[in-house]
Amino acid sequence: MIVAWNSLMISGLAQAAVVFQNAEYLALAGRAATFILDKQQIDGRLHRLNYGGIVSTIARSEDYALFIKALLDLHQGQLWQDTHSPTPMVDMASSSWLTQAIALQKEFDEHLWSKDLGGYYTTDASPDLVIRERQVDDNATPSANGVAIANLTRLFLLTEEIGYLNQAERSLQAFSGLMEKAPTSCPGLFSALDWFGNQTVIKANPTVVQDLAKRYLPTVMLRLPDELPEGAIALVCQGLNCLEPTQTLDQLRSQLDISLQRM
Template sequence: KGGSEPEEGAFYVWTFSELEQLLTAEELIELQQQFTVTANGNFESKNVLQRRRSGELSATVETALRKLFVARYGATPESLETFPPARNNQEAKSRHWPGRIPAVTDTKMIVAWNSLMISGLARAYAVFREPVYLELATTAADFIVNHQFVDGRFHRLNYENQPTVLAQSEDYAFFIKALLDLQTCSPEQNKWLERAIALQEEFDEYLWSVELGGYYNTSSDASQDLIVRERSYVDNATPSANGVAIANLVRLALFTDNLHYLDLAEQGLNAFRSVMNSTPQACPSLFTALDWYRNSTLIRTTTEQLHSLMSQYLPSVVFAIASKLPDNSVGLVCQGLKC
């Protein structure tokens, strides 16, 4: 209390002078042998403890780590089952913490970010067949489906069980992709595909640019105060919403045989054609969408064959269950009107 507020991340790092104060000379020497600890630090002049090699640690190093644990958490490992994080900024600053002031936990749920995680988990399940990956992905997707729609409209955030802020283009694009990725994991049922089709309809109604092609960042009924409605095409910390959205349209065309999706995908690619020509390094997601548009492939196969095929790297492929295949065949590979 009354002290200066620590900078972000201070909870996790150690200055060399702190280590010198907390540890004996022998403990510090052995710690440096086992961890990436130096006088100059390995991250912004401070030290993040990283093991140099695997294997058992010496008793001296274990003692040193125990001292650091107490300095950070204010209790011994035996007496502390779980460490309660700070629930908000005020609690972090005002509560008397026995060790260091912990980082505040940000408890809001963002649809776009969770959707990227769902896609990653779905892909991991397809490759490794670990049921827990699919369980986590479906639980997260079900939460979004059950909690992020208010009066029939999709919402971006959830804070303390309250959905808020109308969804933006990345929320639509990434969640539709997540639903299609889940559909790929369980093609026997159309639950996820039906959700994706319904959400794509809302996406097209409120964010599609009829005049220019592509999707605006914000919906038509949430943009009254904006001077300009932007259309995101650059990949930053997250992929471009339009790149992911256009690839989704091609996938939906393969899943449904509805060529309207393919028409929209073509319009979207044409809308960003000049950007793709002039600064291709800025928009790799649009080139992924172009790859889907040019090389999209539908593989019709049996449920038995599907699992072995799903684990392969087939970047522009959609799977469908075929009730009957030609004798001695693995599946039908279809591009355009040819199989």
């Protein structure tokens, strides 16, 4: 069992649960994520491998990045589930998935963030390493830094902690030369740039979640705030700037169409 590869499947299941309105997919994703949280954390560090119950190898950047993404996808899927059915199929609340993602991001930053250059190193520092690489090219799996930068933007949208956005911007600046010279080698970085440049959060009443689930919203995060302006069903915000409160589904759809336009 490799954390990074399983995280790809967890993300796929969590997203498919919403698209196909299938709570069993979300339950499978939740069980897999819970296994990783329970079994792969040893002495405060995420570990990459588990074969025959034997855990080994400190997690690499792709394990952190893809598992944090999986936890964020579970958080979003759980919001759908919470408004879809009064009987949850996953034991953990959406807020708990987010809490776990935040904690893992802190661990990721502590051990693999490059304070001097920006972006994330592939592995921990070691006397045996001649150079510490920062993975940016996409191969059979997405690059760790592309996923990580998108995660930072998503975490900012959910928490409004500006430090996440600053890290995302610094990382994009660090890799801007490669993006200009060899764009076909790093589509993940351009996906992260899309998140950064078109970041949108919908602060919604639970009654509109099912309608939102039917739409393709590539750079959108959903939040269910305790309060909305009187008469509003949702607020569409880009970063910290929000549009006029929406009072109808048609108005909400119109605002989303505008906010998701690419220049």
